[in-house]
Amino acid sequence: MKTHGQMSEKYITGIILSLVGGFLDAYTYISRGGVFANAQTGNIVLMGIKCAKGEWLGASYYLMPVFAFVLGVILAEIIRRKHKLNTALHWRQIVIAMEIVVLILVSLLPQGNFNALANIAISFVCSLQVESFRKVNGHVLATTMCTGNLRSATEQLYRYIHDKNKETLYSSLQYYGIILFFMAGAVFGSILTNIYQVKAVLFACIGLSLVLLLMFLKDGKQPKLSCIK
Numbered sequence: 001m002k003t004h005g006q007m008s009e010k011y012i013t014g015i016i017l018s019l020v021g022g023f024l025d026a027y028t029y030i031s032r033g034g035v036f037a038n039a040q041t042g043n044i045v046l047m048g049i050k051c052a053k054g055e056w057l058g059a060s061y062y063l064m065p066v067f068a069f070v071l072g073v074i075l076a077e078i079i080r081r082k083h084k085l086n087t088a089l090h091w092r093q094i095v096i097a098m099e100i101v102v103l104i105l106v107s108l109l110p111q112g113n114f115n116a117l118a119n120i121a122i123s124f125v126c127s128l129q130v131e132s133f134r135k136v137n138g139h140v141l142a143t144t145m146c147t148g149n150l151r152s153a154t155e156q157l158y159r160y161i162h163d164k165n166k167e168t169l170y171s172s173l174q175y176y177g178i179i180l181f182f183m184a185g186a187v188f189g190s191i192l193t194n195i196y197q198v199k200a201v202l203f204a205c206i207g208l209s210l211v212l213l214l215m216f217l218k219d220g221k222q223p224k225l226s227c228i229k
Helices: 011-031 041-052 057-081 091-107 115-132 146-162 166-214
Strands: none
Touching: 011 115, 011 166, 041 057, 041 166, 057 091, 057 115, 091 115, 146 166
16 A cells, blocks of 8 residues: 555644644743643753753753653664564554553643643654654645744645646645644644643644544555554
């Protein structure tokens, strides 16, 4: 089966995961101390600033989510290698289930002194997701950040303007669509977090649960679940 036929790489899966990604960024910013836990560029920059000032304890604060992100990537690869031949349960389903469990635990952490721990946990969740779900319809993209998607969308748009190839236009629109759904997730995240505060993260679990269920669907007429690798 071709790569773009895998359920884990369908556009609907990318849409839901992008909604979750935007939701989590809004959630951490509003209820967990005004930070974005999805991407680590900001944390690395802030860590460098603290190091320049000799504030080593402050630097370690930003090191922890970066370390959690690295750990998540490694764990996702371990799960993939160990379970890639599992026909009863797809390895990405194991990753999604792990994300759900971690986010449920985050919902139990009160605001204030536990914000750092919550942000570390969400950084871990986002690294699992960005490492495990890297393609939609055969195109490389991220569902927890937008910079790379914006670059690819604009590059494909330029190629369409130059070459008039409708496939590149279609590709560009898909990238821009994922960005819009990420923003929609941030909108919902903002609204729901202002209402439910730390418990709002459970709504992200609903989206992830839907992805988990979608991956039980068979693509085409393939007789086994392994067809959605």
